[in-house]
Amino acid sequence: MDAKKFFYSDSSDTGNTGIFDSFLNQIGRIIYPNCCHNCHKDTTQEDKGLCQECRYKIRLIENPCKICGEELKDICSKPSVCGKCQTNIRYFDSVFAPFCYSDPIDKLIQDMKFSKNISNCNLLAELLYEQIVLQGIKLPECLIPTPINPKQYMNRGFNQSLEIANRLGKLLSIPVKSDVIIKTCNTERQSKLSFTQRQNNLKGSFAQNKPIEYQHIAIIDDVVTTAATANEIAKVAKCNGVNKVQVWACSRSIKL
Numbered sequence: 001m002d003a004k005k006f007f008y009s010d011s012s013d014t015g016n017t018g019i020f021d022s023f024l025n026q027i028g029r030i031i032y033p034n035c036c037h038n039c040h041k042d043t044t045q046e047d048k049g050l051c052q053e054c055r056y057k058i059r060l061i062e063n064p065c066k067i068c069g070e071e072l073k074d075i076c077s078k079p080s081v082c083g084k085c086q087t088n089i090r091y092f093d094s095v096f097a098p099f100c101y102s103d104p105i106d107k108l109i110q111d112m113k114f115s116k117n118i119s120n121c122n123l124l125a126e127l128l129y130e131q132i133v134l135q136g137i138k139l140p141e142c143l144i145p146t147p148i149n150p151k152q153y154m155n156r157g158f159n160q161s162l163e164i165a166n167r168l169g170k171l172l173s174i175p176v177k178s179d180v181i182i183k184t185c186n187t188e189r190q191s192k193l194s195f196t197q198r199q200n201n202l203k204g205s206f207a208q209n210k211p212i213e214y215q216h217i218a219i220i221d222d223v224v225t226t227a228a229t230a231n232e233i234a235k236v237a238k239c240n241g242v243n244k245v246q247v248w249a250c251s252r253s254i255k256l
Contacts, residue, residue, distance in 0.1 A: 036051040036054055037120055038107055039054055048123070048126060050123060057104050059099070060098055066079035068085050068095050069097045069252050070082050090234075091232075092219070092230055095247040096132070096246060097247070097251055100254045101223055108120045113156065113160055121167065124222065125250075126167065127250065128249075129171045129172065140216045141175075141214040141217065142218075143174055143218050144176075144180060144218070144220065144237070145161035145164070145219075147183040161221050164250065179209055179210055180209055180211070183206055185205050203232065205232065211240075212237060212242055216246075219237075221249040222250050230249075234247070
């Protein structure tokens with residue numbers, strides 16, 4: 001086995017636990033600090049973890065729905081609202097998810113979640129930060145990472161949304177509140193469900209744990225698909241006095 005691949009192997013290949021795989025990945029980043037997180041080719045320190053070739057492949061969402069951030073096929077001169085947002089209740093005010101869920105962003109997220117590459121959290125946070133600054137996104141008063149249940153945490157060894165939020169919080173000087181909203185029950189994996197099933201799967205699965213002392217928040221996640229998770233969290237926040245809810249995610253799924 002290639003020495004680099006040993007440190008970035010999936011636990012399904014190694015038989016290790018999520019926490020141990022996370023530890024291996026951290027050691028790998030120490031031994032190979034100038035290594036592209038996506039293709040594992042050698043990079044320079046200035047590349048910040050992603051080689052120029054992989055950066056060039058990143059595709060931005062074009063003409064997003066001004067509410068849910070889904071890429072619209074019809075090009076309009078003004079921001080438009082998609083059909084789902086016109087017919088479904090949205091508790092969040094807007095979604096900012098600048099990158100398409102395609103190469104290399106999709107691989108970075110998959111490696112982060114399923115190969116326990118926790119270092120990808122910082123890279124994704126920094127890529128998101130760059131777009132927040134470039135696009136002049138209005139900043140919230142605090143960041144709230146999407147909660148995961150204890151079973152997911154034990155399997156993965158970390159909550160990727162919390163790790164991304166912590167890095168963003170430092171870059172933007174915004175407080176992170178990870179304990180104000182919690183997930184109260186285990187649910188089926190959203191990736192296996194249809195749009196309607198996703199909405200029903202998460203109903204009542206989040207609750208306020210502590211008072212939210214802010215009027216403008218941003219929910220942090222790695223990827224938005226139907227926005228069902230963000231909508232349920234936003235519902236809890238709005239029902240407990242929050243005035244404005246943004247959703248910030250590294251990527252948005254696209255329709256092929």
